[in-house]
Amino acid sequence: MPGGYSCRSLNNGFSVSNTPITVNVPDIGDFRDVDIIEILITPGDTVNIETPLITLETDKATMDVPCPVAGKVIEVLAQVGDQISKGDPVAIVASTNEPTSLSPPPIGATPTKTPPEAAAPESAPPLIKNDGADVDLVVLGSGPGGYTAAFRAADLGLKVALVERYPTLGGVCLNVGCIPSKALLHAARVIEETYEMRPHGIDFGEPAINLAQLREWKDKVVGQLTGGLASLAKKRRVEVITGIGEFASSHTISIRGPAGERTVGFSQAIIAAGSQAISLPGLPEDPRVIDSTGALALDHIPDHLLIIGGGIIGLELATVFRALGSQVSIVEMSSQLIPGTDSDLVKPLAKRLAKQCDSIYLNTRVISAHPQDDGLLVSFAGDNPPTETCYDTVLIAVGRTPNGHNINASAAGIGVDEQGFIAVDAQQRTNVAHIFAIGDIVGQPMLAHKATHQAKVAAEVAAGHKSAFEARVIPSVAYTDPEIAWVGLTETEAKNRNIEYEKGVFPWAASGRALALSRSEGFTKLLFEPVTQRILGAGIVGPNAGDLIAEIGLAIEMDCVAQDISLTVHPHPTLSETTAFAAEAFEGTITDLYLPRKR
Numbered sequence: 001m002p003g004g005y006s007c008r009s010l011n012n013g014f015s016v017s018n019t020p021i022t023v024n025v026p027d028i029g030d031f032r033d034v035d036i037i038e039i040l041i042t043p044g045d046t047v048n049i050e051t052p053l054i055t056l057e058t059d060k061a062t063m064d065v066p067c068p069v070a071g072k073v074i075e076v077l078a079q080v081g082d083q084i085s086k087g088d089p090v091a092i093v094a095s096t097n098e099p100t101s102l103s104p105p106p107i108g109a110t111p112t113k114t115p116p117e118a119a120a121p122e123s124a125p126p127l128i129k130n131d132g133a134d135v136d137l138v139v140l141g142s143g144p145g146g147y148t149a150a151f152r153a154a155d156l157g158l159k160v161a162l163v164e165r166y167p168t169l170g171g172v173c174l175n176v177g178c179i180p181s182k183a184l185l186h187a188a189r190v191i192e193e194t195y196e197m198r199p200h201g202i203d204f205g206e207p208a209i210n211l212a213q214l215r216e217w218k219d220k221v222v223g224q225l226t227g228g229l230a231s232l233a234k235k236r237r238v239e240v241i242t243g244i245g246e247f248a249s250s251h252t253i254s255i256r257g258p259a260g261e262r263t264v265g266f267s268q269a270i271i272a273a274g275s276q277a278i279s280l281p282g283l284p285e286d287p288r289v290i291d292s293t294g295a296l297a298l299d300h301i302p303d304h305l306l307i308i309g310g311g312i313i314g315l316e317l318a319t320v321f322r323a324l325g326s327q328v329s330i331v332e333m334s335s336q337l338i339p340g341t342d343s344d345l346v347k348p349l350a351k352r353l354a355k356q357c358d359s360i361y362l363n364t365r366v367i368s369a370h371p372q373d374d375g376l377l378v379s380f381a382g383d384n385p386p387t388e389t390c391y392d393t394v395l396i397a398v399g400r401t402p403n404g405h406n407i408n409a410s411a412a413g414i415g416v417d418e419q420g421f422i423a424v425d426a427q428q429r430t431n432v433a434h435i436f437a438i439g440d441i442v443g444q445p446m447l448a449h450k451a452t453h454q455a456k457v458a459a460e461v462a463a464g465h466k467s468a469f470e471a472r473v474i475p476s477v478a479y480t481d482p483e484i485a486w487v488g489l490t491e492t493e494a495k496n497r498n499i500e501y502e503k504g505v506f507p508w509a510a511s512g513r514a515l516a517l518s519r520s521e522g523f524t525k526l527l528f529e530p531v532t533q534r535i536l537g538a539g540i541v542g543p544n545a546g547d548l549i550a551e552i553g554l555a556i557e558m559d560c561v562a563q564d565i566s567l568t569v570h571p572h573p574t575l576s577e578t579t580a581f582a583a584e585a586f587e588g589t590i591t592d593l594y595l596p597r598k599r
């Protein structure tokens, strides 16, 4: 059942009329007409003594009205937005025991610490709400992890401050990551589609790119989302504090911002300070050497662009700039693009990029770049290094490093490893029990959807709920063209760890929908446990692979077997059918392909 944990529990506010009983608002000191901000029960709910029924809020504190008896809720007599005073009815509960008779302190008195819910994990420390601190919870960083944590905690009744060094909320993802890159990747896809239709009788001519307009549109998309966050924070009464936050102690954080320096006392904290792009030592400080943030600013379209790093971010940006007209070269230290990903999944992308890019250098690294009038003269080393070449822009996309060393974590006693990661348990607690950490700063994978899920766990635990981050799998997606997506066990991992598996593969060349899109190079691959036929993992390459992979994530979480997938009726003609067909291919029941009998 949802509900906030309060600084104080109010009790003894009931009148017994045999069974059922009416639960009334208890003595709440001098306060009258207090706002109800949350109803935590619905008719039919089973409640115990102390189960919170409603949450009240004054200008000084929030508090829950707990149930004085155990039983079943028959009727809820109050609603959010009502103003309520001592003696007003809250709910009718069919009691199965005698009410308790604790006397609460009045609101405004020194709050007492509320013990954890009986069912809370033993390791959980007592929940403290506003225990002399300025806020119940401070959240450091407003990326997808930070804002989600702040909003969830506020919804659960905590008084929350959200600290962000930049003037807009949303962190890397919304401002300089997921969202602007996907807006530009959409533009790239539209351009490519116009070319793809040429052999089929439709020629739009060469695209005319108005860079200022394109940039304006991308910025508008970002602005809509970040502006939306600001208004959601306001609605939830989350205080946004702009400035650089650093821990001053285990219960205080100091913030240096445009409004000066300020110290905020907190009962609990969530660190969501994210990560930053890794820079390459040895490369010059030069405006023509940029990172992903510089590239997404889109101030110009380079003629010759060298991308250092053939990982997801590097290849997404290669896709964008290639479509916008740059001649793109990619240099990657490993022997394949998107290192670590199943090589069969990467192959269709590598093939397409090989046709589109100037050069792709594998097993190669950049050793220097010397500024010249007309660009940067870059030298390479490796198996078969190219000669020195001049590029007018060099984009570094070699990964991201966590911000753990930039928040004075030691002042709060928080352990940070050499790289800057902060270790957490399943409840997202750091080694300091009342301080949590989430998102990029706690480790791989550095993905927005991991951050948001961990955020909810941390906020819920901070609010006294039993919650843990127990996701079995986290999907990964390269939003390249074609897209590559995978979830759960990969073949590479299975081979490295000697895990037995069997696979079902459906080539998109046999998909009517893929053919109608002129994109038949993709395939859908499902990995199963040989004996139980339980789904273990999946990889998909082709347009919209990122959307398609979600079904397999659910199948893995639900412990599905091959038949669960193959017998689920998928709409025709869609790319989603390829998932069911891959399961059929594994079972040997497929009719859309001819496969030699397997079983």
Ligand SMILES: Cc1cc2nc3c(=O)[nH]c(=O)nc-3n(C[C@H](O)[C@H](O)[C@H](O)COP(=O)(O)OP(=O)(O)OC[C@H]3O[C@@H](n4cnc5c(N)ncnc54)[C@H](O)[C@@H]3O)c2cc1C
Binding pocket: 140, 141, 142, 143, 144, 145, 146, 163, 164, 165, 166, 170, 171, 172, 173, 174, 176, 177, 178, 179, 181, 243, 244, 245, 246, 272, 273, 274, 275, 292, 313, 403, 406, 407, 438, 439, 440, 441, 446, 447, 448, 449, 450, 451, 479
């Ligand atoms: C180009 C690019 C594309 C990406 N595309 C995707 C994608 O498609 N899908 C996906 O899942 N992920 C993507 N990512 C990764 C994704 O952006 C991150 O995983 C995600 O933003 C992490 O969220 P977070 O909340 O942990 O931290 P962040 O988003 O990094 O937010 C941390 C926030 O904390 C603030 N902060 C840090 N230190 C302080 C301090 N001391 N005081 C105050 N504020 C501070 C920062 O300013 C920042 O706003 C992409 C990343 C990049 C760079």
